[in-house]
Amino acid sequence: MKALGISYKNAPLSVREQFSFDAQKRGAIRSALGSAVVICTCNRTELYFTGADTGEAAALFTEMPDAGNITEYLRVYEDAGALRHLFRVTCGIDSMILGEDEILRQVKEAYAEASDAGSTDFELNTAFQAAITCAKRIKTETSLSKTPVSxxxxxxxxxxxxxxxxxxxxxxxxxxxxxxxxxxxxxxxxxxxxxxxxxxxxxxxxxxxxxxxxxxxxxxxxxxxxxxxxxxxxxxxxxxxxxxxxxxxxxxxxxxxxxxxxxxxxxxxxxxxxxxxxGIDDLGELARRNNELKMSAAEQAELIISEELDELQKKLAFHEFLPHLDKARESAERLTFGELLYKLRDGLDSTQFAAVLDVMRGLE
Amino acid sequence: MKALGISYKNAPLSVREQFSFDAQKRGAIRSALGSAVVICTCNRTELYFTGADTGEAAALFTEMPDAGNITEYLRVYEDAGALRHLFRVTCGIDSMILGEDEILRQVKEAYAEASDAGSTDFELNTAFQAAITCAKRIKTETSLSKTPVSxxxxxxxxxxxxxxxxxxxxxxxxxxxxxxxxxxxxxxxxxxxxxxxxxxxxxxxxxxxxxxxxxxxxxxxxxxxxxxxxxxxxxxxxxxxxxxxxxxxxxxxxxxxxxxxxxxxxxxxxxxxxxxxxGIDDLGELARRNNELKMSAAEQAELIISEELDELQKKLAFHEFLPHLDKARESAERLTFGELLYKLRDGLDSTQFAAVLDVMRGLE
Missing domain, CATH: 3.40.50.720 (NAD(P)-binding Rossmann-like Domain)
Structure with a gap:
């Protein structure tokens, strides 16, 4: 998956306004990109897509009238970086107000819109569903969205x-x-x-x-x-x-x-x-304590994101492997266990190999 | 493996002098630690050992008369950190004069002394041999020790x-x-x-x-x-x-x-x-160019060290796995290929799992 767009982090409102795409425009973008989800809020306009390359996606921004030097505001994410960005956006970690959950609703809607229009493939479906699950988990397991700080x-x-x-x-x-x-x-x-x-x-x-x-x-x-x-x-x-x-x-x-x-x-x-x-001093103290709580909740949230992201990436890796499964099975079954271990040893680095040996040691 | 000692990097000569152990003392240290190599040069006194814990090894320094506050100079390395330190020392990367190869001779001698005395086990043998091989490779493949800079x-x-x-x-x-x-x-x-x-x-x-x-x-x-x-x-x-x-x-x-x-x-x-x-200007220019060469050679050397270290760590991981090989083989052979993949998926993180799938895809 790739992602590309602008957000409040680097583009001023005057720029973002020009890319507040309506439903028709969002549909046209999805059609142009093949498989895509378009997230459009007042704080960000972002495309998540799988088939097209980032040049084609960027063109959808740069070709807009009055785009000006939009390229300096565009941010591009690829592969693992794009997945992580989607997770951080969906979970409110990338939001102006850390942990706000309005964005979760907006991501859900953007995904449902794309899914209903038949614009999502296995990777987009899996990634968005995983990001939404992750956001719910963070909402339940941490106090990130429950802690007011002002x-x-x-x-x-x-x-x-x-x-x-x-x-x-x-x-x-x-x-x-x-x-x-x-x-x-x-x-x-x-x-x-x-x-x-x-x-x-x-x-x-x-x-x-x-x-x-x-x-x-x-x-x-x-x-x-x-x-x-x-x-x-x-x-x-x-x-x-x-x-x-x-x-x-x-x-x-x-x-x-x-x-x-x-x-x-x-x-x-x-x-x-x-x-x-x-008095204001009491509230300030409460705000300070809440801010500490929120920061530690944000750290927990980042851990949860890493966990869920890792699960998603295993799923995607296995899905990509599926077409090769039969041939790999045949080849593996021709090898002795020792030979298979040597193949793994040659193809993996020492940390990976040690982790594989740990799994083998733990087999019942 | 663990390593512990003092070097020119943090201990002044007046401190290092007190730990310039003679052959008899080195032998006593090895006996006290079980399996150990003692490297003793004018720039460093370091113990590499496998059986004892770092407290016991540190005591060999702190118990010396006039040790003073030696603990503030002692540096301790464990597992992967200790292996990397041995490699960097042996290859002259940790030396006062970057890339000097006198240290290689000193490490060889220290290892030979310990090996002849029967004080080395599989891990020490494998680690020192690998470090010496790595140092030779750096000597051959880079200009680290051939580039004068003064x-x-x-x-x-x-x-x-x-x-x-x-x-x-x-x-x-x-x-x-x-x-x-x-x-x-x-x-x-x-x-x-x-x-x-x-x-x-x-x-x-x-x-x-x-x-x-x-x-x-x-x-x-x-x-x-x-x-x-x-x-x-x-x-x-x-x-x-x-x-x-x-x-x-x-x-x-x-x-x-x-x-x-x-x-x-x-x-x-x-x-x-x-x-x-x-003139001095010509030499200065030459020295500057040589220093650049040396820095880039040091980077190459660090890459070679990482490669060789990785190979060593695979060897050590496999050696540690050997006692479990038969049981693991039996267990693995009771599983279908798909079941084995699921076990690997559950026990590995996504990067490790993707690397394993890459190996499986590459099987003939």
């Missing part, structure tokens, strides 16, 4: 797991970390979001299902919130103990998350009954 | 190859490069040396067979010389065209080698009939 994701996770229905009051949702937290909260069905907006502020984005209230009325919505997240760039406290204490009437546990530097929330609010406060 | 050696070579009997007049033999050239000339049976000495100079060493004459009379001995080498630190010419032209009566080719900076020999002497002049 403060925004961690904050959103903490909020979302408070209960079956969580009311979140977001103060400062228009800043970088605030909007990132908001986007992390949006897809969670159990979270109901109220965001504050300053009068005359152009920065606030209105999302579906998010209630927007004036910043000056923030204390009025505090009592109804299970979680208050504050992430403004204000030099003053957005929430003080005195004013917050005066408005919290309902007796329930509350999580306050302060994502601002300098802090938005007066530290002493933690003294109010039922209030737990998490 | 100006002194190149000058001595140029002088010595002038003919069957070469009279050399050495001016300035007491300086660094001069004495090095002299020492390079001394062992050559076809070279007859006359050196000049300044009156009252304490620096001149009197070697057997070297005639010493006063510096002031250097021109008197010029006519008899086939080669004149000058290597003083004088700011003045030691030989001028005018004075040399006046004393050279015999009509014969003459080589003048100027090893001094600033030059000792007036460049115009090259105009005298039969005189060829080589």
């Amino acid at each position: 403060a925004a994701t961690i904050a959103a996770n903490e909020a979302a797991r408070l209960g079956g229905n969580v009311n979140v009051l977001m103060i400062g949702a228009s800043g970088k970390i605030g909007s990132s937290t908001l986007k992390n909260l949006l897809p969670r069905p159990n979270v109901h979001i109220t965001q504050t907006a300053r009068a005359h502020s152009a920065g606030t984005v209105q999302y579906d299902g998010v209630r927007t209230v004036p910043y000056d009325r923030r204390y009025d919505f505090a009592d109804g919130a299970d979680c208050i997240i504050s992430a403004t760039s204000s030099p003053h406290f957005t929430l003080t103990k005195e004013r917050l204490g005066a408005v919290l009437h309902t007796n329930k546990p509350r999580l306050l998350i302060d994502l601002a530097v300098p802090p938005d929330i007066e530290r002493t609010v933690a003294g109010i009954d039922g209030v737990r406060l998490i | 100006a002194a050696t190149i000058a001595a070579n140029e002088a010595a190859r002038l003919g069957g009997n070469v009279n050399v007049l050495m001016i300035g033999a007491s300086g660094k490069i001069g004495s090095s050239t002299l020492k390079n000339l001394l062992p050559r049976p076809n070279v007859h040396i006359t050196q000049t000495a300044r009156a009252h100079s304490a620096g001149t060493v009197q070697y057997d067979g070297v005639r010493t004459v006063p510096y002031d009379r250097r021109y008197d001995f010029a006519d008899g010389a086939d080669c004149i080498i000058s290597a003083t630190s004088s700011p003045h010419f030691t030989l001028t065209k005018e004075r040399l032209g006046a004393v050279l009566h015999t009509n014969k080719p003459r080589l003048l080698i100027d090893l001094a900076v600033p030059p000792d020999i007036e460049r115009t002497v090259a105009g005298i009939d039969g005189v060829r002049l080589i």
